Amino acid sequence: MTTPTRRRKRLVIALSIVLAVLVLLGLLVTLGQRYLIYFPDRSDPGSINGLIAGGKDVEFTTEDGLTLHTWLVEPTTGDKHIVVLFLPGNAGNRAIRLPGATAMAGLGYTVLMLEYRGYGGNPGKPSEEGLAKDARAAVTYLRGIGFAADRT
DSSP states (O other): OOOHHHHHHHHHHHHHHHHHHHHHHHHHHHHHHHHHHOEEOOSSOOOOOSSSTTTTEEEEOTTTSSSEEEEEOOOOSOSSSSSEEEEEOOEEOOOGHHHHHHHHHHHOOOEEEEOTTTTOOSSSOOOHHHHHHHHHHHHHHHHHTTTGGGGO
16 A cells, blocks of 8 residues: 555656656757758759750859859740749759749749758758848849849
């Protein structure tokens, strides 16, 4: 038979273990959240030259000084003088998205395949703030080559 003191002691030990596990899990999630959110393929897919007609390598610099390398795909039929700023999803790099860009170019659109910081051989680490800077830099680049906001 267990005494009330022994039961209380076991309860305190069990609650302490549960609390310690919860604290440890919380710490792991907090410290590792970037790895739970972003899944970059850091490998450089290289040049677009030779992969598709009308593709060219481009680079531009973000407001925090990172030079991003990416691809611009020119339209292959009936240029609509509209650019698609292709903002990729979370995983992979621009090479796996080339079929989509090729399809859009076939419809007459120019396509800028943005490659974020930390992806596809680009410097830096992905973050929400950093990805927004990358997108702004891409828009600035497009303005510089003649695509106004109403044509993007």
